[in-house]
Amino acid sequence: MIVRLRVLSSELVLGTLVAVLSILTAFSGYQCSMADSDQAKYNIKGQQMLTDANAEYLTANQMIVYDYSMYDGWYTADDEEKSEYYRASFSEDLQASIAANEEDPFSDAYYEAVYQEPNAMFEEAGAFFKKAEEFGERGDALQLIMLISALGLAFSAWASLLKEDSAVRLVFSILSIGLLVYCVMLYLRVPVVAA
Numbered sequence: 001m002i003v004r005l006r007v008l009s010s011e012l013v014l015g016t017l018v019a020v021l022s023i024l025t026a027f028s029g030y031q032c033s034m035a036d037s038d039q040a041k042y043n044i045k046g047q048q049m050l051t052d053a054n055a056e057y058l059t060a061n062q063m064i065v066y067d068y069s070m071y072d073g074w075y076t077a078d079d080e081e082k083s084e085y086y087r088a089s090f091s092e093d094l095q096a097s098i099a100a101n102e103e104d105p106f107s108d109a110y111y112e113a114v115y116q117e118p119n120a121m122f123e124e125a126g127a128f129f130k131k132a133e134e135f136g137e138r139g140d141a142l143q144l145i146m147l148i149s150a151l152g153l154a155f156s157a158w159a160s161l162l163k164e165d166s167a168v169r170l171v172f173s174i175l176s177i178g179l180l181v182y183c184v185m186l187y188l189r190v191p192v193v194a195a
Contacts (some may be wrong), residue, residue, distance in 0.1 A: 021149050021156060043132040052121055053121035093110060151179060158172055
């Protein structure tokens with residue numbers, strides 16, 4: 001039985017293991033680096049969009065205050081000229097809200113319209129952060145593969161330095177094969193992220 005297993009520690013098998021595990025380690029390292037780069041890119045995009053969304057939200061708040069001020073001026077105006085001045089100063093959202101519901105110009109529909117753009121930007125920022133998280137998970141999975149393949153590479157390289165009849169050479173060779181199989185299984189389960 002042991003004699004038949006010695007084939008697993010032959011120079012051909014160990015040389016193949018060293019080559020395959022070296023390539024796997026380098027390839028998973030490269031892909032891990034690319035995933036980390038994409039994670040950083042989408043985090044930056046998310047931060048930029050979040051900053052812009054906050055600015056738009058503050059602008060929307062100022063527009064609401066402005067609309068209230070103009071509406072109060074219109075409501076309390078004592079002549080037609082002043083009334084028309086204030087009415088012409090209403091935002092488009094307030095004008096649309098008055099046209100839709102004159103009794104309640106500051107209805108929920110008005111606020112939804114005013115906050116529509118910042119809310120869409122907040123959602124887009126959330127989508128960027130989610131994409132960054134997906135790339136982070138991919139990078140973590142690839143980093144684990146790189147670690148395990150490097151360990152398998154160390155076992156196979158160490159085994160190739162030992163004498164052919166060494167029991168440790170056979171054990172290291174079997175460990176390398178097992179780690180290679182495990183790496184392939186892990187690699188097949190690495191999350192794929194659409195860029």
